[in-house]
Amino acid sequence: MIEVRDLVYEYPTKRALEGVSLSVAAQTITALVGPNGAGKTTLLRCLAALESPYTGAVMIDGLDTREAPRQIHERLGYLPDFYGLYDELMVRRCLTYAARSHGIAPALAGPAVERAAKRVGLLDRLESKAGELSRGLRQRLAIAQSIVHEPKVLLLDEPAAGLDPQARRDLSALLVALREGGMTLVVSSHILAELEDYCSEMIIIDNGRVVGGKPIKVREVERARYLIELATARSDLGDFLKGAGIDVLEADEHHALIHFTANPGARAKLIRDLVTAGFEVASFGGSSKALEDAYFKEVHKEGGA
């Protein structure tokens, strides 16, 4: 759905993106992560055909952003990190304007507005003024404006910034629902832990380049990781686990960090086997932050290289 080839983008005094190439499959959610100033927003704006590449090409749904920006805009929704709303308009009118300006016929605009409002949970606020909404509800309205025309591609720049935990959870659920509805999403975020909930791929941008040169498959790093702690040291802990066919990430005589299935029955069996083999298991706990670890691993690898 999205193809980027050797993208170079320049500001007058700085090259913001250097040789970025990536590919995003249809009906997936891809996380775009990286430190501040890495080039995430610039890349999103290039994907949205709001900025033209200096060299290279950006293709959205088979269309080149340089050749057919307006056709791409018809297929695309974009929520910038800093966005504005028409505070004096009612939510219904904000959404009607968004629908009509995206080419939805007058007769179809009403149902499209209702559908978008329902998706983001704003049905009961349609007659409220946008300026009277809370921050979380404004975020929902902005997303609703971006999806009212059912775009094929949705780009979101820091959509969870400033939201409370419940609103973030709702946002995650909404993004998954949109993906299941057929959209392809690219989400820029700093909050790696939440990306694990809904992303299938992670692209790390640092210093204008894709770190590692390619996206990371989240399903490969998000396998549950567990830390086993022993009360009494046993130097054969690692060998025992490897012998049981378990993916051991790290092991010494006191600890072992393993990749293991999230199935509770399988975990119970492993604990039983360890105890039966004479290991004094003091604790067996989940180690989260898989995506975060993968991020830092890649960034440090790049820095070391």
Place this chain on the structure above:
Amino acid sequence: MNPEFRRNLWLELTPRRMTLMVVILALAFFAAALTGQYRPAGLAEFLYYMIVVIWGARNAAISVVGEIRDRTWDSQRLSSLGAGEMMWGKLFGSTIYNWFGGAICLAVLLIYGFANNGLVATILDAIYYVAVGIVAQSASLLASLVAVRRRQSHTRFEIFTYQVAGLIAALGAFYIWEAADPAGSLVPRKLPTDFIPWWGQRLDARVFLLISLAIFTSWTLVGCYRQMRLELKMRNGPWVWASFLIFMGLYVAGFDAWLTQDPKMADWSTVALRLALAATTYATFTYVMVLLEPKDRVLYRWLGTQLRGGRLDRFLGSAQAWMTSYLATVTVSIALIVWIGVSRPDALWAQAFIVSCLGFLTRDAGIFVLFQTFPGRWRGDFGAVIVLFALYALVPAVLDGLGLKAALALFYPQSTEPVWLCAAAAWAQALVVAVIAIGRLALTEKSAVAARA
């Protein structure tokens, strides 16, 4: 209905605001009638200019700039509205409240006009009042769109300058109307003749001026449309600007009869005068556009890449208006030089003068580009304007004061002995500036990469 226009209707024409406008205008007319100090038509005209021209120009100027300030412009740019829909929606949507108030004033004016001047004069008046409003608002919108392309900030003062651009355009329309109107009396220096000589024809001044006004208003709207296309990431191509240049060249060249009234020009051929007028027009546009257009170093580097790669279509598709104007100036000037060579072989000084004019034009355009490559406070058009002021005014004044008149040929076009001295000096400067500017553009590419690394 145009969605952008409709959105503006929702925001601007609320029942409360409409009621407020009606009440205020009714009170104004009532007060005027009570005091007897103002005629209703005079007050209506004053209020029309205030509401539609002055206030309307401001609303048009802020229609895009306000969206950028309120961070809603990106979502509008991402809509599927065409450039024309967006332009009309903004131009008439953002000013719809002004037109609502203006319509009330216009109704009073027309009723008064019909009662006193008859139907034809009333219809012409109505056309003029609507036209002057559109001229002011579209010129303001155009100025703001040009500023948006230059990525300027959008302070109140800058918005005021866009509004002033609209008011200047409206003043031009007002002057033309006054000059064309036999009953006009507000402008003391009216045209001394009822006829205008143009391309050898004696044309009725009123008809000529009103048609000119309509054509220039249309070009202003075309300008708004093309700037809007750029904002929506659509490519313009050089052909519309080239058509405008051809139109302007032909339009201005038609006024050759006005020049022959000058004894110094009396013995010049009509063709030479017309070519000179066209070349001067194009040179003026080169200066205006090189000042107004964003001199984007990244774009220039990209254009250089396209030229080196032989992709002329891409180069022309993204070439800026000042470049096309410069090319037109050079082309017409060469035609003029050739014509002089054929028709007046004795006028070598005139050929040298034209070549030196081209050299200084090239140098000056290069200075504007060069100043965009400088770091920090030196970067920008202000520095270029200061340098040009020094080159054309300050340094020549000092040299003149010191009695070094011969050295003035280094600073502006003039006849010299030997005849090609001034031209050689001008082109030497142009070459130096061009080499430095191109060199620095290439250098900034390297430093941009280094800044990333």
